[in-house]
Structure formats: C-alpha cells, structure tokens
Amino acid sequence: GRGAGLVASSGGGGARADRPLSSASGLTMKDWSKRETLADKLGGAADQGFGAVGIEGDIPVIFEQTIKTVKPKQPLWRRIIKRPAPTPEEVVMYSSQPKWRRFLRRPAAGTAPAATPTEEEGGEAKERLNKLQTMALVGQPLSAVAAQAGQYIKYKCKVGECGTCEVRIDGNWVRTCVATVPPMQAGTEYKIFVRGGMVETKKSTAFFSFSSFIAGFRNNLLGMVGFVKEGIKGGKNFDDRINKEKELLAAVAARKAAKAAAEGKS
Numbered sequence: 001g002r003g004a005g006l007v008a009s010s011g012g013g014g015a016r017a018d019r020p021l022s023s024a025s026g027l028t029m030k031d032w033s034k035r036e037t038l039a040d041k042l043g044g045a046a047d048q049g050f051g052a053v054g055i056e057g058d059i060p061v062i063f064e065q066t067i068k069t070v071k072p073k074q075p076l077w078r079r080i081i082k083r084p085a086p087t088p089e090e091v092v093m094y095s096s097q098p099k100w101r102r103f104l105r106r107p108a109a110g111t112a113p114a115a116t117p118t119e120e121e122g123g124e125a126k127e128r129l130n131k132l133q134t135m136a137l138v139g140q141p142l143s144a145v146a147a148q149a150g151q152y153i154k155y156k157c158k159v160g161e162c163g164t165c166e167v168r169i170d171g172n173w174v175r176t177c178v179a180t181v182p183p184m185q186a187g188t189e190y191k192i193f194v195r196g197g198m199v200e201t202k203k204s205t206a207f208f209s210f211s212s213f214i215a216g217f218r219n220n221l222l223g224m225v226g227f228v229k230e231g232i233k234g235g236k237n238f239d240d241r242i243n244k245e246k247e248l249l250a251a252v253a254a255r256k257a258a259k260a261a262a263e264g265k266s
Helices: 038-042 076-081 088-094 099-104 142-149 210-265
Strands: 018-020 028-030 059-068 127-136 166-169 172-175 190-194
Touching: 059 142, 076 210, 088 099, 127 142
Parallel strands: 059 190
Antiparallel strands: 018 028, 059 127, 166 172, 166 190
C-alpha cells in the first residue's frame, strides 16, 4: 500500500531531517524535534567566556528580573466542573487507597495529604530572581544589549514616548528603546532591573482545541438566537404592513362607494 514506503525520521535533538515517505510519490516527512544549536554543541558564553563567542565589550551588564512562580493552568474541562488535578501529595495519599476514594476525593479516615513544603524546607519558591549577563561597549544601544543577553523587553512605539519598555537603573526608570550604555568606572557592573510582568507570552499553535470548539459553539448559538429574534421582529413588521394595506384598501373602497352613491342621487 501507500504506507509501505514509510521511513522513520531521525529522533533526538539533532538537526531536522527529511526522509522520503514513498519513492513513487516523492512525499517527505519532517523531524520537528528541537534543532541542536552551536552553543549546545560547543558551549556558550557561560562555558567559554564572552570573548570566545564573539561578544566584545569592557562593561559587564547584568539584567535582573523577579519572576513569580505560577501554578500550571488547569485544562478547560477541569475549570468547568471545578475539579482541579490532584496534587503530588494527594497522589501519594490515594495510592494506597481504593480508586473510588480518589474519584470522589474522599480520603480514608485518619489520612491527610502531606503538607506542601515551604521554601525554607526545600519547596518551590513563590518568586525567583532571574539573572542574565553580557558585555557591552560605551554608547551601545541598550535594546541591542538586552537582545544580546537574551533578555525579553516589551516594546511599542520604539521612539521613547510610550514608556512600555522602561527598566530601572540606579533607581531611575529608563526607556530601553532610546537609552545607551553610559561610561562606567573600571570593574563596575551596569545593573538593570526589569519588571517582573515583562515576560514573553506564548501563543498557542494548536489548530484545534477544546476551548476553540466551545467558542465556536457559543458563536453559532448566539448567531441562531439573533436570527430567530430578527425573524420574530420581521414577522411582526410584516403583519403590521399587511394590516395597514388592508385599512387603506377599505378606506379607498368606502370613498368609492360614497362617490358612486352621490352620483346616483344626482
């Protein structure tokens, strides 16, 4: 059959490979696994130093950003029925109990999930400080330095008017799109604090999802309701017009009859 010529693509994290699906059709399938970068193979600036990877500069620049730890978003169906996924502690607790107790969320008497460890006890911190470092030259645009370090900065106007890209340097808010690296004393670090809310949002690439199905169903339902309402309204207007036409015909017929009666008497 057609699938007899399928050849599996190479796995792992290497470069994407194209392999023929069928010699007759010439179709290919692509390996969409993550492409291994040169930094993955040879090591980046943290391993070899900034000079070894082609980054020039005599001013060390450090971007600091406090990022809040956010719990993973629950699937839509769990949010609808208000039934969040069990925590790791609950999974451990229910592992030795009947499945019906886990389904009903009713633990056996005398059992309770272990308390979530605090940050001091080795648990997950509510906030974490993210640091990115690079080297820069005097007068180098700060936006280019941020891109060089891999620090995400949100821009809008890019002419220094809106303030979307503001970062804090030495207690003052500076607009990244128009700022440059100032002269610094030898051995002094240029520290830049980035707002915690300035994070790059990931857009969903899924062609179909359950939420899109719900949104489509809602839109179709609203469209049908609007169609019915307009139909009812249009039907009423049509009936009013027909009644007006009947009244007009009756008035015309009465005038004609009166005119004929007057002419017959004369």
